[in-house]
Amino acid sequence: MRTAKIVAAAVLMTTVLYGCSRKSEAQAPPAPAVTVAVPLVRAVQDWDEFTGRFEATQSVEVRARVGGYISGVHFRDGDYVRRGQLLFTLDPRPAQAALASARAQLAQAQAQISLAQSELTRSETLLASQAVSQAEVDTRRANLMTARAAIASANANVRARQLDLEFTRVTAPISGRVSDRRVDAGNLVAGGSSAADVLTTVVSSAPIHFVFDGSEAVLLKYQRQARNGAAPIQVRLQDESDFTRSGTLDFTDNAVDTASGVIRLRALIPNADGFLKPGMFGQARLAGAGSYNAMLVPDASVATDQARRIVYVVARDGSVAPRPVQLGPLVDGLRVVRSGLAPTDRVIINGVQRIQQPGMKVKPTLAQIRPTPARASQAPVTQAAPASSATFANSLSSVD
Known part of the structure; x- marks a missing residue:
């Protein structure tokens, strides 16, 4: 009797366990759906970005x-x-008075040389007898030589006084935009040295320099690339979203600053309309090596595995495998992949969050990778502060 009860309990437990196994197999989740695509291959140009300020090519x-x-x-401010x-x-x-005095001294010296010449001639005649x-x-010969030297000195003095007269007309030393006048008519000013009074300033406007600092690593990269010709550069202002101004790198300093580890670089930017002013802030990007064909994937498809960056690749049998990759810059929402991928690899571009472990099966749907250019409003720019106050447009005419 006891043996029969034990057998019955064993049969009941086996039935329960078998039912649970059938239920768990029935509830196994299906393979998650993901979107895959092969990397997009496009020609890419690398840029290094810097911040700097505009400076006049000439400032006086x-x-x-x-x-x-x-x-x-004789000019208007600005x-x-x-x-x-x-x-x-x-x-x-x-x-003018000093010039007249110098000319009188010249005439006196000329009279002296005539007298000295006559006395020398007379003395030489008397010496023969x-x-x-x-x-x-x-x-008498020494007197003549002294008179000749006096003539030269008087001529030099006349030229100096003529220069002083010319210097009473202060002209623009360069072409450019003049500042406001620092002194008005009726003032006495000192002149003739670097400590003299500044009357105004003139800065050239076209072209204009853009000056910025680059790291030693950037310097080494560009030196190793050994570019032929001037490197192209593009610049935008602080309230602009696009790099609309172009120029060329025309100067690299001769030494790296040992305190900061940077080197000064300078670009030449056309400024025919004079819109760019010295002292304005800007952001520049400097072209690296020539363009190259690169593989690109959406930036959202790149995952992090501790210190590594990986993308998930789907094999033919639907299994998922992680691929460590070396990444490059971001281009219109797509990340450049420098190494780690083949052009035929199917990369998961949507549904990466559904991947729980390597080797799991997925249900891939093939798609194409397309760039997504950033809108202008998404670019980080500095905007001017709002006006302090405002009035209706017809309020000015109603005052009359």
Whole structure:
């Protein structure tokens, strides 16, 4: 009797376990659906981005070369001036008087040389008849040489006084945009040295320099690439989303700053409309090596496995395998894959979050990878602060 009960209990337990096994097999989840695509192959140009400021190719502080009384200002603040254009005039009368005095001294020296020449001729005639000594003749010859030197000195003094008279007209040393006048007519100014009064400043406007700092690593990369010709560069302003201005890299400093580990670089940017001003902030991107064919996948398809970056590849049998990859820059939402993928690999581009472990089966759906250009509103730009106040447009006319 006891044996029969044991057998019955064993049969009942076996039936229960078999039922549970059938139920668990019936509830096994289906293979998750994912979207796969082969990498997109496109020609890509690498860029290195930098921040910097615009600087004038030429900048001059205008100073008078002689001191004097400002008698006239001949430009409007902010005008575009050309090289040699008259900016200021100083009272020319002191310079004219000094020039007249120098010319009088020249005439006096010319009279002295005529007298010295006559005395020397007379002495040489008398020496032939032994009426004068040789010493007297030598004295007359020395007097003539002194008179000639006085003529040269007087001529130099005349030229100096002519320059002083010319310097009473202060002209633009370069073509460019002039600043406001620092002194008005009626003021006395000092001149003739670097400590003289600054009358105004002139900066050239076209072209313009864009100056920025690059790391030593960037310098090494560009030196090893040994580019032929000037490297192209593109620049945008702080309120712009696109790099709309182009130029070329025209200068690299001769040494790396040992304190910061960077080197100064400079680009030349056309500025025919004069919109770019010295001191403005900008962002630049410098072209690396020439364009190359690269494989690209959506940036969202790249997963992280500790320190590695991986993408999931689906085999022919539907099994998933992770592939470590070496990544490059981002291009219109797509990430450049430098190594780790083959052009025929089917990469999971949608449904990566459904992958629980390597080797699991999935149900792939083939698709194509397409770039997704970022909209202008998505670009990080700096916008001007809103106006402090506002009025209705017709409020100005109602005041009359």
